[in-house]
Amino acid sequence: MPRNDTIVYMKDIVKVYPDGTVALRGVDFEVKKGEIHGLLGENGAGKTTLMKILSGLLRPTSGEIYIRGRKVHFKSASEALKHGIGMVHQHLALVPAFTAYENIILGLPGKVIDRKKIEELMETTGLKIPLDAKVEDLPFGVRQRIEILKMLYRNVDILILDEPTTNLTPIETKELFETLRNLKKQGKTIIFITHKLREVLEVTDRVTVLRRGRVVGVVETSKATPEMLAKMMVGREVVFRIEKKPARPGEPVLVVKDLWVRSDLGGWAVKGVSFAVYSGEIFGIAGVEGNGQSELVEAITGLRRVEKGQVILMGRDVTNKPPSELYRMGLSHIPEDRQKLGLVLDMTVAENSVLGIHRLKKFIGKLLNMKWKNINVHAKKIIERFEIVAPGVRAPARSLSGGNQQKLVVGRELSKTPVVIVAAQPTRGLDVAATEYIRKILIKMRDEGKAVLLVSADLDEVLQLSDRVAIMYEGEFMGIAKPEELTEEQIGLMMGGYHMDQLKNTSSNRKVLEAS
Amino acid sequence: MTEELVMILDILRGTSYAMTPLILAAVGEIVAERAGIVNIGLEGIMLLSGFMAVVFAEMAMNPWIGVLAGIGMGALIGLIHGYITAYLKGDHIISGLGINLFALGTVAFGIEAVWGVRGYYTPPLEAKVPIIPGIEISPLFIVMILITIGTYYLLYKTSIGLKIRAVGENPEAADVVGVNVELTQLLSAVYGAALAGLAGAFLSIDWLAAITKELPAGRGFIALALVNFANWNPILALGGGALFGFFWTLAEWIKNMAAIKAIIPVTLMNTIPYIATIAVVAGLIGRSRPPAHVGRPYKRE
Numbered sequence: 001m002p003r004n005d006t007i008v009y010m011k012d013i014v015k016v017y018p019d020g021t022v023a024l025r026g027v028d029f030e031v032k033k034g035e036i037h038g039l040l041g042e043n044g045a046g047k048t049t050l051m052k053i054l055s056g057l058l059r060p061t062s063g064e065i066y067i068r069g070r071k072v073h074f075k076s077a078s079e080a081l082k083h084g085i086g087m088v089h090q091h092l093a094l095v096p097a098f099t100a101y102e103n104i105i106l107g108l109p110g111k112v113i114d115r116k117k118i119e120e121l122m123e124t125t126g127l128k129i130p131l132d133a134k135v136e137d138l139p140f141g142v143r144q145r146i147e148i149l150k151m152l153y154r155n156v157d158i159l160i161l162d163e164p165t166t167n168l169t170p171i172e173t174k175e176l177f178e179t180l181r182n183l184k185k186q187g188k189t190i191i192f193i194t195h196k197l198r199e200v201l202e203v204t205d206r207v208t209v210l211r212r213g214r215v216v217g218v219v220e221t222s223k224a225t226p227e228m229l230a231k232m233m234v235g236r237e238v239v240f241r242i243e244k245k246p247a248r249p250g251e252p253v254l255v256v257k258d259l260w261v262r263s264d265l266g267g268w269a270v271k272g273v274s275f276a277v278y279s280g281e282i283f284g285i286a287g288v289e290g291n292g293q294s295e296l297v298e299a300i301t302g303l304r305r306v307e308k309g310q311v312i313l314m315g316r317d318v319t320n321k322p323p324s325e326l327y328r329m330g331l332s333h334i335p336e337d338r339q340k341l342g343l344v345l346d347m348t349v350a351e352n353s354v355l356g357i358h359r360l361k362k363f364i365g366k367l368l369n370m371k372w373k374n375i376n377v378h379a380k381k382i383i384e385r386f387e388i389v390a391p392g393v394r395a396p397a398r399s400l401s402g403g404n405q406q407k408l409v410v411g412r413e414l415s416k417t418p419v420v421i422v423a424a425q426p427t428r429g430l431d432v433a434a435t436e437y438i439r440k441i442l443i444k445m446r447d448e449g450k451a452v453l454l455v456s457a458d459l460d461e462v463l464q465l466s467d468r469v470a471i472m473y474e475g476e477f478m479g480i481a482k483p484e485e486l487t488e489e490q491i492g493l494m495m496g497g498y499h500m501d502q503l504k505n506t507s508s509n510r511k512v513l514e515a516s
Numbered sequence: 517m518t519e520e521l522v523m524i525l526d527i528l529r530g531t532s533y534a535m536t537p538l539i540l541a542a543v544g545e546i547v548a549e550r551a552g553i554v555n556i557g558l559e560g561i562m563l564l565s566g567f568m569a570v571v572f573a574e575m576a577m578n579p580w581i582g583v584l585a586g587i588g589m590g591a592l593i594g595l596i597h598g599y600i601t602a603y604l605k606g607d608h609i610i611s612g613l614g615i616n617l618f619a620l621g622t623v624a625f626g627i628e629a630v631w632g633v634r635g636y637y638t639p640p641l642e643a644k645v646p647i648i649p650g651i652e653i654s655p656l657f658i659v660m661i662l663i664t665i666g667t668y669y670l671l672y673k674t675s676i677g678l679k680i681r682a683v684g685e686n687p688e689a690a691d692v693v694g695v696n697v698e699l700t701q702l703l704s705a706v707y708g709a710a711l712a713g714l715a716g717a718f719l720s721i722d723w724l725a726a727i728t729k730e731l732p733a734g735r736g737f738i739a740l741a742l743v744n745f746a747n748w749n750p751i752l753a754l755g756g757g758a759l760f761g762f763f764w765t766l767a768e769w770i771k772n773m774a775a776i777k778a779i780i781p782v783t784l785m786n787t788i789p790y791i792a793t794i795a796v797v798a799g800l801i802g803r804s805r806p807p808a809h810v811g812r813p814y815k816r817e
Contacts, residue, residue, distance in 0.1 A: 057692075078694030093689040095682050097808065106682050107693035110675050154693070 006069070007033040007189050008054065008085075008158060013063035015049050015213075023049040024060075025213040031158070036180060036190045038204035038221065040197075040233055042495075043289050043457045045210040047193045051160045054191075055087035056080030067158075078107075086151035087160040090167075092143050094150075096136035100129050104150045121152055126182055140265060141172035148179070152188075159183065160191045165199060166290055167265060177203045195233070195288045197226045197496030209233055230492025234459060244443050247467040249278035253314055253451035254300070254420045260308035261292070261299040269295035271475035272309070277420065282442060282452040284466025284483075288495055289457045292475035294336060297424045297455055301333045302326050314419065327356060330419035334410055334426050336455070342409040343397045350393040353379040353412050382411035387437070403434030410438060414445065421445055424455045439465055459491065473497050527765050532653050533723045535761025536660045537562065537715035537732075541739035542746065542753045543667050544711025548594075550671060550748060551704035552684035553601050554608040554811040557593065557615025558712045559736025564619045565589040565716030566731045567626055573643035573721050582643060582721045583656075583714065590713015591706050598705030602698045605813035616736075624729045636728045645722040656718045661754070663711065668750040680704055684807035687814040697814055712736065734790060741797045747804045759796070764789040 008031040015024040024046045031037045041047045052058040054065065056074030065072050067083050074080045077087075094103050105113045115131070122128055127145045135143055144164060151159055161180075165173045180190055180203055192204055200207055201221060209216040209232040216232045254277040263269035269292040277283040285293055298304035300311055302323035311319045313329055323333075335341035343352050354363050354375050362374050379393040386407045390400055397405060406426070413421065423442060427435040442465060446452050456462045462469055463483040470480045471494040479500025493503055541558045548555055555561075565586035573582025593615055600606040624635070631637045648655055671677035679700050682690040687697045715735070720727045738760060746753035770776055771785035 076694075077692040081692070081694065093686070093692045095685040095689050097685050097805075098678075098682065102678055103689075105675070106678055107690060107695045108675070113675065150693075 005032045005034075006030055007067065008191075009066040009069075010050070010054065011064045011066070013050065013053060013065075014061045015046070015053060015058065016061045023213055024053075026063075027210070027213070027215055029054075029208060029215070030218075031189060031191060032206070033189055034184060034187055035205040036184055036192055036203055038200040038207035039191060039193045039210065040195065040200050040207050040229060041210035042195060042233055042459070044212070045233075046213040047210055048162055050210070051087060051162060051191065051193060054080070055085055055160055057087070081151075081154055081156065084156050085158045085160070086154065086156035088144065088147045088151065088162065088164060090162050092147045094135050094143060094147060097134065099132050099134055100138070100146045101131040103135060103146055104131075104153055108154075118149070118153060121149060124186070125149070125152065126179055127152075140167040140267075141169065141175070144168070144176070145179075152183075157187070158189045158191070160193070162193045163195070163290075164192070165194070165196065167267065169267075173199075195496065197229050197233075197493065197498075200224075200229065201226060226493055226496065226498070227489050230496060231489050234488050234492040234495070244465075245447060247281045247446065249281040249467070250449065251279050252276040253279045254453060255312040256300065256309070257312070258309040259296065259299060259306060259311065261295045261304055262307055263292075263295055269475055270299065273472075273475070273477055274309075275470060275477070275480060277451040277453050279419075279451045280446060280449045281467040282446045282454055282465050284462035284469040285453070285455045285472055286459055286462040286469055286491070286495070287457070287472035287478075291472045293455045293457075293472055294424070295475075296472075297333075297336070297422060297453075300453070301331065301422055324356075327416065330417070332413035332416050332418035332421045334413050334421065334423040336424035336428070338402075338406050338409050343405060345398040346396055348394050348396055349383070349388075349390050349400070349408060350375050350379040352397045352408060353382050353393075353415075355412065357412075357416055378415070382408065382415060386411040386441075403430045406430055406434065406438065410441060414441070418450060420451045420453065422453045422455075425457060426454070427456070427458065427461060435461075459495075463491075471495055471500075527762075527769060529653060530765035530768065531758065531761045532657045533761075534764040535757040536654065536657050536723070537718050537735050538739050538742055538760055539664060539753055539757035540660050540715040540718065541712040541736060542742040542757060543664050543750045544708035544715075545739060545743045546708075546746065546748050546750055546753060547667060547671065547680065547711075548704045548708030549743060549810050550684045550807055551680045551701045552687065552807060552809050552811070552814065553598060553701050553705045553708070554612065555594070555597055555615075555705060555708055555712075556609060556612035556740060557597060557619075557709075557736075558715075558739050559732045559734070560612075560616035560619030561590050561593050561709050561712040562716035562719060562732040562736050563623050563729065564593065565713035566720030567623045567716075567727055569717035569721045570637070570639045570643065570727045571626075571630060574639050577640075577642045579643055579645040579721050583645065583717045586713045586717025586720075587710050588713070590716065591710040593713075594706035594709025595702070597709060598702035601813065602701035602705065605815060607813075608811045620729060623727075623731075627727060627729070636726065638726045639721060643721055644725050645718075654718070654722050656714075656722055659714075664750050664754045671750065681807070683814075684809055687809055691814075691816070701814075712739070715739075738790075738793050741793055744804050744806075745797055748807060760789070760793060763792040767792075 010029040013024050013027045016022050027050055029050060039047045049058065053060045056077040056079050072083060104118060127149050129142055129145050129149065135146065164176060168176060183190060194200055204221045206218065206220055207224060208218045211233065257274050259270055259273045260268060261270035273296060287293060295304055299306050302321055306319050310317055313331060318326055339345060358364060363371055365371055376393050383390055388404045388407045390404060397408065400408065427438050442452055454462060454465055466483055468480060469483050471478045471491060473495065478494035490503055494500060545555060545558060568589040569582040569586035572585035573579050597611050597615065600611045601608050627637055628634060645654060645656060671680060679690065679695050682695060683697050683700045691697050719731050742753055742756050742760060745756045767785060767788035771782050
């Protein structure tokens with residue numbers, strides 16, 4: 001129950017999105033005045049949703065919010081701002097074409113605008129920024145400082161930071177933490193959303209751990225250990241087990257050597273990753289999203305430039321080769337965003353079923369005419385084989401449910417008779433039945449001797465399907481192991497940034513962790 | 517005065533007229549597009565406002581009433597366009613297209629209905645905006661210069677301008693800090709259309725002193741090109757408009773020279789200003805930088 005020093009109290013918050021996804025299942029969340037409060041959890045735990053509700057961007061389906069003991073209903077972010085609550089998003093809400101100064105004063109009435117005060121604020125908080133530089137010319141760390149300053153200038157005293165260190169360099173991260181401690185000294189309350197254990201332990205006073213839309217626990221950071229937090233964050237009931245024969249791996253089919261890939265922002269997203277996927281095995285990549293998995297997949301499938309290193313497909317160097325060539329060699333790609341990369345939603349099921357293989361003689365005639373008969377037969381085969389519920393081959397892909405759309409993508413990719421299958425988040429957003437189906441297909445492919453690279457943010461999935469699993473953190477592999485050889489605790493620690501060498505023996509190396 | 521000097525002054529005077537409607541419409545559209553609203557209906561607004569200006573100026577026998585009527589007509593259409601695009605999240609191009617088609621039909625019919633003539637009507641002298649004596653240019657030319665400078669000041673030196681530009685660049689960021697995105701867009705669309713309306717009135721009861729359904733003769737579209745040419749900056753629009761106006765006048769002047777008239781058909785010569793527009797704007801493609809969120813409806817999550 002809330003006490004006197006409680007500044008934020010959220011009671012029994014439930015959030016169901018319009019598409020039926022339940023993000024929060026009755027969350028109680030309490031923050032004390034003047035503390036740095038960590039909000040820890042995996043992807044989809046509901047951290048960001050909860051904070052979007054607190055900052056007025058989303059409305060809860062049910063539940064109550066009290067700020068300084070008073071009940072509030074926010075209709076917009078600007079209303080929350082008036083109550084002193086400001087959120088710094090991962091994608092910063094700045095106008096790139098404006099200067100830092102213009103961004104800070106945007107929307108304020110003229111009489112409040114005082115450049116001297118902003119400069120004073122920069123002095124007292126230590127948030128140094130070039131006021132007259134254009135935001136688009138500034139590195140991410142500085143942009144973030146502008147955003148924080150913008151909030152502070154609006155008298156925000158409850159500052160929410162959503163994964164603020166994701167795009168920061170280690171030095172910038174250190175500076176950010178310095179700032180946060182400084183702000184705390186000035187009486188500000190800070191809520192820090194993260195999945196990084198090290199950061200939680202370093203900078204917060206208390207932590208609330210969320211898992212699948214529920215609060216798992218609230219702990220004082222001084223009494224917390226990384227193992228404890230990792231287990232709280234990851235530990236979960238197992239939904240179902242998949243039957244799977246022992247793998248009989250053969251030749252290495254896909255080999256990646258010291259791969260370096262840049263992110264959209266220009267920094268390194270993948271930092272020297274090496275691994276091999278053998279025929280007849282599923283190689284899984286686990287980790288919290290945004291740690292370079294997407295960029296890695298794009299580099300392997302020819303969609304993103306490899307800056308350094310090699311991708312070798314069946315003994316041939318295919319680094320930076322165009323996707324079409326890779327596909328011809330037998331690479332299939334089930335992309336992470338089926339609606340953007342997997343399908344053309346307004347085209348028909350039949351048209352989508354031959355995307356990428358439409359140039360085959362089977363589907364195209366001498367006058368570049370589409371052979372609709374063959375295409376329709378092909379589409380019908382996929383529909384039958386993958387039990388896709390579709391109104392017909394001429395129905396637009398858009399009219400299919402998410403699960404059936406994904407089956408269509410999978411069906412098309414597998415109809416290419418691939419040697420290697422790269423599957424990124426193959427079951428995201430699917431219901432239980434479709435999920436199970438897709439997982440079984442992947443195992444079947446492996447049993448047929450194909451090499452499967454599986455990238456998924458769903459830990460259950462990666463651990464159950466993979467024969468070997470790598471855990472990725474900030475563009476590097478923290479370790480590669482057989483899933484059964486790892487404890488949940490160890491996986492949680494690696495997802496939070498600890499290298500496997502550091503925790504070979506978890507019970508006895510607590511000292512090592514504390515020292516690092 | 518020598519003959520050459522007269523000739524040069526003539527061309528400059530002509531330029532001052534030719535540039536005025538282009539710049540008025542372009543400066544207005546710059547404000548609208550800075551707020552994210554594209555209005556390709558400038559041509560239609562000019563036509564409708566030109567028509568209304570003649571009707572009201574003649575009725576009151578006062579050109580200034582006509583000018584106000586033109587501005588009012590533009591503002592009204594801006595209000596509709598702004599409501600459709602900002603509040604109903606409608607497609608900017610379709611709405612603009614609708615304005616153009618509506619104007620064509622309405623004015624062709626209106627000329628016949630009001631004056632009982634087919635296609636062309638000249639208002640009486642009393643309904644025409646007088647020339648500033650001495651320098652012999654239109655008072656609306658001066659007004660245009662003042663509006664351009666004022667708009668520049670509004671966009672770049674005031675907090676209102678900051679809001680307008682923020683809404684066109686990143687409406688989400690503006691929304692979060694409490695800027696009313698839709699209202700800002702609506703008012704900007706009204707401002708833009710009102711200036712296009714003023715341009716229309718200038719055509720019908722000042723410069724050309726006539727109303728036909730071909731009154732704007734593509735000037736609305738050239739104004740759109742000018743917005744791009746000026747990189748969404750009113751001051752550059754002033755310079756660019758002067759350049760376009762100069763070409764226009766020069767072409768008019770050349771085609772009336774007896775020697776050239778004999779060789780090149782007048783209809784071909786009439787295309788010069790349009791070709792010049794394409795040439796200038798084509799050279800600029802890719803170099804200008806539109807507001808990041810222009811022409812797209814802003815929808816909250």
